[in-house]
Amino acid sequence: MSIKVLFCDVDSSLVPEESEPWDWSLFAKLAEMIRETGRNGKLRIGLCTGRPQPYVEALMKTLGITLPAVCENGAVLYDLHTNRAEFGPGVTSSKIHALNRLKSMLIDRLPREFPEIIYQVGKEAQLSLYCARPERLDAVMSLISHFAEQDPELDVTLAKTNYYLNIDLRGVNKGSGLRAVLARLGIAREEAAFLGDSSGDLTARDAAALFTCPSNATDAVKAVADYVSPYPVTAGALDIIRYLAGS
Numbered sequence: 001m002s003i004k005v006l007f008c009d010v011d012s013s014l015v016p017e018e019s020e021p022w023d024w025s026l027f028a029k030l031a032e033m034i035r036e037t038g039r040n041g042k043l044r045i046g047l048c049t050g051r052p053q054p055y056v057e058a059l060m061k062t063l064g065i066t067l068p069a070v071c072e073n074g075a076v077l078y079d080l081h082t083n084r085a086e087f088g089p090g091v092t093s094s095k096i097h098a099l100n101r102l103k104s105m106l107i108d109r110l111p112r113e114f115p116e117i118i119y120q121v122g123k124e125a126q127l128s129l130y131c132a133r134p135e136r137l138d139a140v141m142s143l144i145s146h147f148a149e150q151d152p153e154l155d156v157t158l159a160k161t162n163y164y165l166n167i168d169l170r171g172v173n174k175g176s177g178l179r180a181v182l183a184r185l186g187i188a189r190e191e192a193a194f195l196g197d198s199s200g201d202l203t204a205r206d207a208a209a210l211f212t213c214p215s216n217a218t219d220a221v222k223a224v225a226d227y228v229s230p231y232p233v234t235a236g237a238l239d240i241i242r243y244l245a246g247s
């Protein structure tokens with residue numbers, strides 16, 4: 001069975017994670033290639049990211065992506081055709097309330113105790129913290145773990161990317177979100193590939209038949225990838241799409 005869809009992580013996979021403008025010519029090439037492979041039916045591209053729905057919607061429209069997206073690391077699913085966003089499998093109202101208690105603690109204490117750590121606004125059922133010096137995120141990880149121990153309804157997992165600490169509801173991840181989207185599309189695991197670069201992407205490893213990564217991926221990701229592009233980030237994504245579309 002051949003690969004029909006490629007779901008992609010965004011940061012450090014399609015575009016740089018650093019907070020600076022993207023290389024427009026490379027990004028334009030990516031948008032053109034995604035539109036072309038979609039038009040000729042060779043490969044359809046989807047997004048599977050920790051980013052919030054409004055960011056994902058804008059990126060989908062820019063890149064010409066129409067497959068449903070996994071946002072907030074599986075906590076939110078978004079359909080562009082119907083403009084409908086909904087919570088992903090495993091997200092319940094009581095879990096969101098518990099996460100909101102953690103959120104309240106963080107927005108209260110971070111500015112006083114960890115002023116370099118930025119709370120990322122705009123998420124509904126998952127939290128992310130940003131720090132330009134990511135080693136500083138370790139201290140806040142202990143604070144979160146200690147807080148979670150005191151709240152029996154709060155059950156989260158913590159995962160670092162290059163610059164972010166992601167706080168996910170346990171069992172809600174890119175893999176659970178991707179499985180839900182593939183089931184909705186009627187696409188078998190054997191027809192799906194994934195592109196990712198960091199540890200959070202490994203939750204999608206089993207949801208897709210083929211796992212690919214750019215050259216900048218972590219060693220742990222490269223070790224389990226079926227295809228490692230010789231190129232980083234956007235150039236890597238272009239290479240991977242060409243590789244899968246057979247052109």
Ligand SMILES: [Mg+2]
Nearest residue numbers: 009011012197
């Ligand atoms: Mg990434």
